[in-house]
Structures are given as C-alpha cells and as structure tokens.
Amino acid sequence: MLQVKFFPFNAFSENTYIISNEKNNAIIIDPGNFLPREDSAFFDYIEQNELKPTQIINTHCHLDHVLGVHACKEKYQIPFSFHATEQQVLDWAPEAAMRYGVPMVHSPKADFYLKEGDNIMLDDDKLKILFAPGHSPGHVCFYSAANNFVIAGDVIFQSSIGRTDLPGGDFDKLMQSIHSQIFTLPDETIIYCGHGPSTTVGIEKMNNPYVKSL
Helix, strand or coil, X not given: CCEEEEEEECCCXXXXXXXXXXXXXXXXXXXXXXCHHHHHHHHHHHHHCCCEEEEEECCCCCHHHHCCHHHHHHHHCCCEEEEHHHHHHHHHHHHHHHHXXXXXXXXXXXXXXXXXXXXXXXXXXXXXXXXXXXXXXXXXXXXXXXXXXXXXXXXXXXXXXXXXXXXXXXXXXXXXXXXXXXCCCCCCCEEEECECCCEEHHHHHHHCCCCCCC
C-alpha cells in the first residue's frame, strides 16, 4: 500500500509529493521546496520516517515545480526525470525565475526522460505514465490503479483546471487530456493536484464548471 504525503511549498503554493511503500522506499514528485524552512520541513519528514528516496519525477517543469530539484538531487544523489517535451519548459525556467524575482540556483538536468505508457516502479508498486499535455507541452500524470489515485499535476484542480496562457499551453489539448486521461479513470480515483486540495474523478465530472458541460 503506497502512502501519499504532500507539502504546499513556495510562493505559488505548489504541492510537492513524496510517495512511499512498506519498505520505506520513496519517490519525490514535483519538488518545489524553496526556502530553508521548506527544505527543513521536507527533509525532516523524510528522515523522521526513515524514508529512502530513489528518484525524482516531475509532472511538468514549470518554475514552481522544479525549485527544489537541485536541493533534492544534492542531498540524495538520485536521478531526475520528466517527459522529453518538457525540456523546452525547463530551459525557460531561469528566465521565468527572473521575471518573478525568484532566485534559482540553476536549471537541473534530466538523467533520463519519461515515456508515455511506461510504468515507474517502486519495488512492486507501479505508477503508469499518462501523457496529458495542454497546461504545458509535455505534461504527464502518474496513475496507481492498485492504490486508486492519480498525481495530476496542473491538469485539473478541485473545481478548476490548469492555466493555458503560459508558453506551450493549449486549451484544446488540455480539455482533450482531461477527458481522455483523467475522466476515463474510475470515479472513485483520488486526484492529487499540483495546487490546492485533493478531489476525485467523480466529483470533478459532476461539479467542475470548466469541463462538466463538455
């Protein structure tokens, strides 16, 4: 049984996730820890629970989702990966940081790229990679059928959806991703969002004002 823990970090209130199993092995998703107190909160949780991070994976590479990659890689010496189409977004992150007045150490490098349809393994548990562009060109989600959840990044939120006005955004593609990748999952599937509280597929089908009428 996988355990999911998230931390709202940085000025954008981005949700950083850590998923762990019974062996205390763990995967870090979308590390946005930025301030020293955020690093402390995140790393202290990992230490106190005796977790062993094995890799960093990102749903996408907007600035708020990559601010903590450098610190996590430096501390744990683990690989970092994302979809290849997100490379252009990652390359733009330092410029975005300058525009927002956010100091950024450097743009981290991918150790390898994620491929849609593949599975990310944490011992015997697997997360299926769902390709869900629109908010960003190479956005992916991570779905655990056995544990009944999806890490959806910024594709969909409780009663909202990801913005599409940033470079590489596409509203039509986002709508297609929501309907083909998220709304095809069982209604009881928990959606862990990139910002804000979690929700479920069934609730968003019925109540999300941006998509329920489509």
